[in-house]
Amino acid sequence: MPSIASFKDRRQKNTFRLVATLLMGLSPLLCFKLRAADQDKSASKVSRELLSENDRAIGANAQKMIEEGRRIFRFDTFGSEAFWGDALQLHKAIAGEKNGGVGPGVSPKTALAVGLKVDADALPKELVAQIKAGKIDMNDPATTVALLKLDAVVGVKGFFDKQGSLKSLGLRCAVCHSAVDDSFAPGIGKRLDGWAARDLNVGAIISLAPNLKPFTDLLGVDEATLKKVLASWGPGRFDAELDKDGKALRPDGAQAGTLIPPAFGLAGVNLHTWTGFGSVPYWNAFVAVTEMHGSGTFFDARFDDKSQYPVAAKSGAGNTRGKPDLVTAKFGALHFYQLAIPAPKPPKTSFDQTKATRGKEIFGGKAKCATCHVPPLFTEPGENLHTPAEVGVDSFQADRSPTHKYRTSPLAGLWTHQKGGFYHDGRFATLGDVVDHYDTLSNLALTEQEKNDLIEYLKSL
Structure with a gap:
């Protein structure tokens, strides 16, 4: 009678024969696949080497532009x-x-x-x-x-x-x-x-x-009038259109300056400024040449419109050709650096995380905020402009722009610039006021808890 040991020996031998047979049959296929894999690796290696050289050049250029852009942003006059x-x-x-x-x-x-x-x-x-x-x-x-x-x-x-x-x-x-x-x-x-x-x-x-005198002559006013207008702005505001349209005050007598906007979180954002005058590079040129009064080139034929921009049409601001041009060559790196500045994250203790989580759902749902403030840009991809009626405010500032509209402002980093209020002129003192405004404008019927949750979410961006 065969022993258990001899039975195990025969079973192992049969198993080895079966495996050997399978391997012999599979070996051509395995060899083919191994050769193909080696060829793929070789091709991939060559491709990576070619791309890596290009990638290194792109990376070096990106680093150079960031460093140069930072220098321009911080130190160039x-x-x-x-x-x-x-x-x-x-x-x-x-x-x-x-x-x-x-x-x-x-x-x-x-x-x-x-x-x-x-x-x-x-x-x-x-x-x-x-x-x-x-x-x-x-x-x-x-x-x-x-x-x-x-x-x-x-x-x-x-x-x-x-x-x-x-x-x-x-x-x-x-x-x-x-x-x-x-x-x-x-x-x-x-x-x-x-x-x-x-x-x-x-x-x-x-x-x-x-x-x-450079300001009083341009605007055709005396010094006392100019100083009254300058004093009306207060902290955090500036009127970039005053030297274009000469509108020193709003029709209701209130100051006409707008809040200074942040220059971070601009990657992917199309139109810039409160009323979408133009892109970020456009606004860099506008400010550097016509507001900072640097020596450079700025062109925008829209400022030749005497009815909308009487001061600019007279001064020729829309076709400025400063000599020497100390500005134009710097816009590429400056823009690149601006796009690299991320919106800063708020301190974790500055908002209620539980409420913010609920508020996120309200933002994208019942409150319909995400319709215009599309995450993660928190503005619309494309032409991010709306009529004053759509925003529910007067048209004064919009009508000072060639667009006659208001831009959907990005919301990321909102916590850094709550001082001075919200909207272009700070007319809403708190985020609660903003939420109440849209709740009424769009008949949202938000509950108090939903409003509070939404506010906490806005603070968390």
Whole structure:
């Protein structure tokens, strides 16, 4: 009788024969597949090597453009010192009489009070220690001049002669579209590029200029009238159309400035500004040449319309050809950098996560917010414009634009610029006011809980 061991031996031998037979039959197929795989790997390797060279070139160019764009955004004046310094002589008002200028001067304390910021990374360690020890007089305009020498005032560039005296002053993109994290002190910290400068009192700063004649001549008004208009804006507002249409106030007598917008989260966004004048590159040219008064080229025949833009039609703003052109060559890198600035995420403690989760469903459902604020852009892909009637507000600001419409503003990073209110002119003081407005306009019938949940979601973006 065969033993269990001999039975196992025969079964194993039969199994080995079967496997060997199968392998012999499969071997041609396996060899073919292995050869094919080797060929695919070789082709893929060659392809990757070819693409990687191209990828490296693209990556290097992207890094170069980001670095160059950051430098332009933070530090380039585009030659604007010829206007703010040489023409308006704003530097003299900042320096003060004791420092070779005029008047009392502007101390760091005053500069911070009107919303200017100081880059803490530009401060030498010795100076930081002295400030902490209270050995630096923050009420002395000479300290402001010293900060300008260090290039520490965000968005403002001081120009000095050989004797070290402040001789001119230019502005940069960062003056209106940057903040600091206040890590050293209020108004002093690390840069936050792209944040809207909602503390910045542009009108008050311009009013300090000893020579306002370039503005009064352009607008055909006296200095007192101009200063009244500048004072009406308040912190965080600027009127980029005043020097185009001459409309100093709204028909109801209220100020006509609009809130300074952020310059982050713009990747994928088509039309820019509150009323969709043009794309981001368009607005860069518009601001750099016609608002910052840099030396460069800006063209837009729409400003030749005397009925809509009498001031611009007369001044020729729509066909500006500054010589030398210190602006145009910088737009590519500047735009690239702007598109690379992400909308900052809100602190986790700044909103209720549970409510925000429910609010997200309301945003995309009952409240119909996502119809226009399409995630993740939170504006419409394409022509993101709406009539005043669709938005439920008056047409004053829309009619100052060639579009006669309002843009759907992106919502990401909304938490960074709640100061000053919401909508183009800050007419709604809180997010609750905005939600109430649309609830009424569109007959949404939102409950109080739904409104609160929606607000928390908006704060979470």
